[in-house]
Amino acid sequence: MTQLQQPAWVYMQGDLVPWEQANLHISTEAVTRGLSVYEGLKGYWDEDDRNFGVIAVREHFERLRRSARLLHIPFDMSFAEFERAAHRLLGVLLTPGRDMWLRATVYVVEGHWGEGTVADLVLTAFHQPKARPEPISVGVSTWQRAGDAVLPPRVKMTSNYTMARLARIEGRPRGHSEMILLNGSGRVAEATGSCILMVRDGRVVTPPATEGRLEGITVDIVARICDTLGIPFMERPIDRTELYVADELACAGTLAEIVPIEQVDDFTLPRQRPVLDQVAERYWQAARGQIAQKGIERSFVSTSTETGMSSLANG
Numbered sequence: 289m290t291q292l293q294q295p296a297w298v299y300m301q302g303d304l305v306p307w308e309q310a311n312l313h314i315s316t317e318a319v320t321r322g323l324s325v326y327e328g329l330k331g332y333w334d335e336d337d338r339n340f341g342v343i344a345v346r347e348h349f350e351r352l353r354r355s356a357r358l359l360h361i362p363f364d365m366s367f368a369e370f371e372r373a374a375h376r377l378l379g380v381l382l383t384p385g386r387d388m389w390l391r392a393t394v395y396v397v398e399g400h401w402g403e404g405t406v407a408d409l410v411l412t413a414f415h416q417p418k419a420r421p422e423p424i425s426v427g428v429s430t431w432q433r434a435g436d437a438v439l440p441p442r443v444k445m446t447s448n449y450t451m452a453r454l455a456r457i458e459g460r461p462r463g464h465s466e467m468i469l470l471n472g473s474g475r476v477a478e479a480t481g482s483c484i485l486m487v488r489d490g491r492v493v494t495p496p497a498t499e500g501r502l503e504g505i506t507v508d509i510v511a512r513i514c515d516t517l518g519i520p521f522m523e524r525p526i527d528r529t530e531l532y533v534a535d536e537l538a539c540a541g542t543l544a545e546i547v548p549i550e551q552v553d554d555f556t557l558p559r560q561r562p563v564l565d566q567v568a569e570r571y572w573q574a575a576r577g578q579i580a581q582k583g584i585e586r587s588f589v590s591t592s593t594e595t596g597m598s599s600l601a602n603g
């Protein structure tokens with residue numbers, strides 16, 4: 289069972305507070321209606337240069353703003369303030385040698401039915417293992433990704449994860465660590481916590497966001513990597529049956545990176561993954577600052593200060 293870490297500090301109400309004091313009242317819409325939007329960012333420790341860089345901070349900030357705007361949640365923090373807050377928390381929590389996942393959540397802390405809405409940015413950060421992602425077995429869930437007019441999947445709102453949770457519960461007894469959700473038309477939307485990459489005839493394919501997936505940051509980076517490597521990349525709808533006859537499949541997301549899929553339901557995929565292994569390797573190296581890649585910018589965090597001065601560098 290996954291044991292949740294309890295880091296010493298949390299960022300909320302514009303300051304660092306001890307983990308035990310990071311509480312929300314039961315009367316808030318964040319609690320009563322599950323009203324919050326969030327982001328998951330990843331930071332990597334580079335042993336050679338002895339620095340810690342968080343990738344794609346601006347892209348995550350922009351998506352957080354889009355998610356909040358769609359739900360009429362006021363969130364007017366500037367990028368500089370957001371980055372400073374992230375550096376401040378990471379600066380006190382990071383341990384040399386270890387990678388971290390930063391969760392940025394905008395909770396609705398005041399207001400009722402959309403009147404008088406007040407929100408607060410809360411940041412938490414957790415250490416992450418450094419191991420390369422192992423191939424996984426996935427299933428196609430009987431639960432569906434909600435449509436744009438129900439719970440818009442293109443933004444990252446907490447309520448979208450209720451169905452994802454049910455899908456994971458459904459898949460666990462069948463040995464699936466991740467599940468693929470179809471949209472209302474029976475085509476592939478995404479996995480519960482990542483987007484889907486498929487290879488057919490040497491071409492990398494992912495469904496467009498209009499098929500019911502999050503506007504994923506990692507798939508956008510993959511598109512840039514494919515461009516660099518000269519691999520054709522396209523967004524188009526994917527039928528469920530294409531998953532079973534695909535040459536290669538992988539999940540793509542910030543936390544897990546590019547995770548090879550070896551089995552979908554009862555179908556075993558080819559062992560060789562010449563295209564996605566190449567893409568995954570380049571992502572792995574670029575995220576850690578070992579090579580420069582267009583689309584991956586790293587924001588460096590200083591370990592030594594509590595205020596965490598910002599320094600952006602192009603990677």
Ligand code: PMP
Binds near residue numbers: 503540
């Ligand atoms: N879809 C869902 C439902 C997710 O939770 C995530 C993880 N944020 C993704 C896709 C991948 O998005 P990203 O590459 O921006 O992390």
